[in-house]
Amino acid sequence: MKEIILECDIDDARIDTWLSSNMEDYSRTYIQRLCQDGNVAVNGEKVKQNFKLKAGDNIVVNVPEPEMLNILAEDIPLDIVYEDEHIIVINKPKGMVVHPAVGNYTGTLVNALMKHCGDSLSDINGVIRPGIVHRIDKDTSGLLVVAKSNKAHEKLSEDLKTHDIRREYIALAEGIIYENNGRIDAPIGRHPVDRKKMSVNLKNGREAITHFTVRERFSTATYLELKLETGRTHQIRVHLSYIDHPIIGDAVYGRKKQRFKTHGQVLHAFRLQFKHPITGEEMQFETDVPDYFQKLVEELRNLK
Incomplete structure (x- = not known):
C-alpha cells in the first residue's frame, strides 16, 4: 500500500476534484473509487468523494499496490x-x-x-x-x-x-511566434469538463513553467526549442495550446483540422541531462532530428 500525504491549499473544493488536480497519475474516477473503498482520510477521518475541503486540511490517500x-x-x-x-x-x-x-x-x-x-x-x-x-x-x-x-x-x-533532470524538446507549432524566446508560466491541472485532458487551471492547477526559443520561422508555423522547468502531464502541449500556438498534429490540444498527416503531435525530446544516480557523473545525451520531423520541416520551408 502506497501512502500519499497532501495538504489542501484552497477552501470549498470537492476532494475528488482537488485530488485529481494534485495527483496527476490518477484519474478522478480512480480517486472516487479510492474514496468509496475507504482509502482517503481528511484530518484522520475517512471521507467520500463529495467531501468539501478547507485550506489546511491534512489528506492521506492509501493507494493499493x-x-x-x-x-x-x-x-x-x-x-x-x-x-x-x-x-x-x-x-x-x-x-x-x-x-x-x-x-x-x-x-x-x-x-x-x-x-x-x-x-x-x-x-x-x-x-x-x-x-x-x-x-x-x-x-x-x-x-x-x-x-x-x-x-x-x-x-x-x-x-x-x-528539477535536476533537464529535458529539452523540439516542436513545430502552428502560426508565427514573433518573440525569439519566452517563458510560459501557467498552472496546469485536470480539465474541468474533459477529465482525460489537462488544461491551464488558475484555481486548482499546479505550477508549470516552460521556456521556449525560436529556431526557425516559416510562413505558417514556428520551429521551437523548449525547456521544461517543471514536469506536468502534457505540459508543453497544454502550454503551447494556451498561447494559441498548438503543436502541429496534436489531435487533443491542437487544431480540429490538421493540414499535415503527422500521426500525432510533432514533438521530440532531443536532449536529456542528469547526474548519474550512482557515480554522480554529469551525463548529457542528444539525438538527431527524427525523419518524420525533418520531413515536415522541409515541407514547411518550401511552402510559400
Whole structure:
C-alpha cells in the first residue's frame, strides 16, 4: 500500500476534484473509487468523494499496490543510446506507448525492456511500470532514462522532483511566434469538463513553467526549442495550446483540422541531462532530428 500525504491549499473544493488536480497519475474516477473503498482520510477521518475541503486540511490517500498482471517480454527493437548496470537511456520512437495500461498490455516500451533487461529492472513502480522514472506521450518521440536498479530509481525520482533532470524538446507549432524566446508560466491541472485532458487551471492547477526559443520561422508555423522547468502531464502541449500556438498534429490540444498527416503531435525530446544516480557523473545525451520531423520541416520551408 502506497501512502500519499497532501495538504489542501484552497477552501470549498470537492476532494475528488482537488485530488485529481494534485495527483496527476490518477484519474478522478480512480480517486472516487479510492474514496468509496475507504482509502482517503481528511484530518484522520475517512471521507467520500463529495467531501468539501478547507485550506489546511491534512489528506492521506492509501493507494493499493497494482494488481499482478502477466506482462509479457517482447522482442521489440530498442534504440539504446546508453546502458550500464544501473540505467538505460532509450530513444523512443513515435507511436510507442511507454508502459502497459488497461486495454493495452503489449507492444509497449516496458514489454521491450523486459525482453532486453530480463530481471534487471527496478521494481519500485510494480509490474506495470518496472524501471519507468518519467514518461513521454505515445506520439512524442525521444529520450528517456530507465532505472535498472532500485537505488538508481530512487535517486532519479528524487532528482526529477527537484528539477535536476533537464529535458529539452523540439516542436513545430502552428502560426508565427514573433518573440525569439519566452517563458510560459501557467498552472496546469485536470480539465474541468474533459477529465482525460489537462488544461491551464488558475484555481486548482499546479505550477508549470516552460521556456521556449525560436529556431526557425516559416510562413505558417514556428520551429521551437523548449525547456521544461517543471514536469506536468502534457505540459508543453497544454502550454503551447494556451498561447494559441498548438503543436502541429496534436489531435487533443491542437487544431480540429490538421493540414499535415503527422500521426500525432510533432514533438521530440532531443536532449536529456542528469547526474548519474550512482557515480554522480554529469551525463548529457542528444539525438538527431527524427525523419518524420525533418520531413515536415522541409515541407514547411518550401511552402510559400
